[in-house]
Amino acid sequence: MSEDIAPEIVLALEIDDPALADRLAALLGDIAGLRLAGPGEKAAAAIVSRDPRIMPDDIALTQRELDVLALMAEGGSNKMIARQLNISVHTVKFHVGSLLDKLDATGRTDAVAHAARRGVIEL
Amino acid sequence: MSEDIAPEIVLALEIDDPALADRLAALLGDIAGLRLAGPGEKAAAAIVSRDPRIMPDDIALTQRELDVLALMAEGGSNKMIARQLNISVHTVKFHVGSLLDKLDATGRTDAVAHAARRGVIEL
DNA sequence: CACTTTCCTGGCCATCCGGCCAGTTTCACA
DNA sequence: TGTGAAACTGGCCGGATGGCCAGGAAAGTG
Numbered sequence: 001m002s003e004d005i006a007p008e009i010v011l012a013l014e015i016d017d018p019a020l021a022d023r024l025a026a027l028l029g030d031i032a033g034l035r036l037a038g039p040g041e042k043a044a045a046a047i048v049s050r051d052p053r054i055m056p057d058d059i060a061l062t063q064r065e066l067d068v069l070a071l072m073a074e075g076g077s078n079k080m081i082a083r084q085l086n087i088s089v090h091t092v093k094f095h096v097g098s099l100l101d102k103l104d105a106t107g108r109t110d111a112v113a114h115a116a117r118r119g120v121i122e123l
Numbered sequence: 124m125s126e127d128i129a130p131e132i133v134l135a136l137e138i139d140d141p142a143l144a145d146r147l148a149a150l151l152g153d154i155a156g157l158r159l160a161g162p163g164e165k166a167a168a169a170i171v172s173r174d175p176r177i178m179p180d181d182i183a184l185t186q187r188e189l190d191v192l193a194l195m196a197e198g199g200s201n202k203m204i205a206r207q208l209n210i211s212v213h214t215v216k217f218h219v220g221s222l223l224d225k226l227d228a229t230g231r232t233d234a235v236a237h238a239a240r241r242g243v244i245e246l
Numbered sequence: 247c248a249c250t251t252t253c254c255t256g257g258c259c260a261t262c263c264g265g266c267c268a269g270t271t272t273c274a275c276a
Numbered sequence: 277t278g279t280g281a282a283a284c285t286g287g288c289c290g291g292a293t294g295g296c297c298a299g300g301a302a303a304g305t306g
Contacts, residue, residue: 009146012173014245020167023132027157034150043173044143050135050169062282075233077262091284097264107292108263109232110198116239116246123239123246185252200292214254220294230262231293 008035012043020049049119061102061120068095073112073121131158135166143172173242184225184243191218196235196244 011028013036015021024047028036037043061069064085071081078092085092096108103118105111115121134151136159138144147170151159160166184192187208194204201215208215219231226241228234238244 009143009150011170015168020132023156024168027132027154028151031150031154033146045138045147045170046173047134047168047170050166064283072232073236075229075236077230078264079262087283088285090286093264094284100264106198107200109195109235112232112236113196113198113239113246116236123236187253201294202292210253211255213256216294217254223294 008033009045010035010037010043012037012046014046014048017049061099065095065099065102066120068092069099069111069115069121072096072099072108073115073123131156132168133158133160133164133166135160135164135169137169137171139172184222188218188222188225189243191215192222192234192238192244195219195222195231196238196246 011034013021013025013028015024025036028034067085068081071084076084078089078096082089082092096111099105099111099115100107103111103114105114112121112123116123134157136144136148136151138147148159151157190208191204194207199207201212201219205212205215219234222228222234222238223230226234226237228237235244239246
C-alpha cells in the first residue's frame with residue numbers, strides 16, 4: 001500500500017450557464033476527496049455543458065453546413081473541402097458564408113470557435 | 124416555496140480512465156440533488172477527461188505566442204491582433220507562423236482547433 | 247565578452263478568403 | 277401549380293493570409 005491515500009480529484013467546472021454552474025459548485029463544494037479547480041489550475045477532469053444548448057431555429061444549420069463546418073474545424077481550406085464533398089469551391093464559399101452569418105462569426109476561425117463553444121461540433 | 128426545489132442535476136460520466144471514473148462515481152454516487160446519468164440518458168452536463176495532454180517541450184509556446192493565440196481564438200485578424208498588442212502586423216504574422224509551426228497546423232483555424240484540443244487554450 | 251532566445255520590423259508575393267452580383271436545379275409543402 | 281428552402285455554380289475583386297527573404301534590440305547564460 002505504498003499507494004497511500006488517493007489524492008484529491010481536481011475538477012474543473014466549465015459551465016456557461018451561471019445557474020447550473022452555481023448549483024454544481026454548491027453540490028460539489030465540500031465533498032471529501034474532491035475539489036474544484038481554481039482558475040487556470042490543471043484538473044484531472046472537467047465538467048462541461050452537455051445540454052443541447054438549443055440553437056434558435058432561425059440559425060439552425062443545414063446538413064451541408066454541418067459537413068462544411070466539420071471540415072473547417074479540421075483546418076481544411078475551401079479547396080480541400082470542395083474536394084472532400086465533391087462540390088465546387090464556390091459552393092463551399094456559399095456554405096461558409098451562411099455559417100459565418102448564422103454563427104455570427106467574423107471569419108472561419110471564429111466560426112469554428114463559436115460552434116465549438118455552442119457544442120455544435122466537438123473538437 | 125413556489126420555487127419548487129431545484130430538480131436533480133443529471134451528470135454524465137465520460138471518463139476513459141477506469142480508476143478515475145470509479146472514484147468519481149463513488150464520490151458522486153450519493154449526493155442529494157445530483158445523479159449520474161444512465162447509459163444513453165440525456166444529461167445537463169458531462170464530466171470529461173481533462174488529463175494534461177502534455178505539450179512536448181520543443182513545442183512550448185512563448186508568452187507572446189500565447190497572446191496571439193488567444194486573440195486568434197477570438198476571431199481576431201492579424202490587423203486587429205496587431206492593434207491589441209501594439210505591435211506591427213508583420214510581427215503578428217511572425218508569431219502566427221511560429222504557432223502554425225509548433226502546433227503543426229495548416230492555418231490559423233487549424234491552429235486554434237489544435238490548441239483547444241491540447242488544452243492550451245479554452246474556448 | 248560571445249552566444250542564444252525572444253521579440254520585434256520591413257518588403258515581396260502567391261494564394262486564400264469572404265462579400266458582392268447573378269443564375270439553375272431539386273424537393274417538399276400548401 | 278406556385279412558393280419556398282436548400283444546394284449548387286459562376287464571375288469579380290479588395291483585402292487577408294502565410295511563406296520567404298532580410299534584418300535589429302533586449303535580456304539572460306555560458
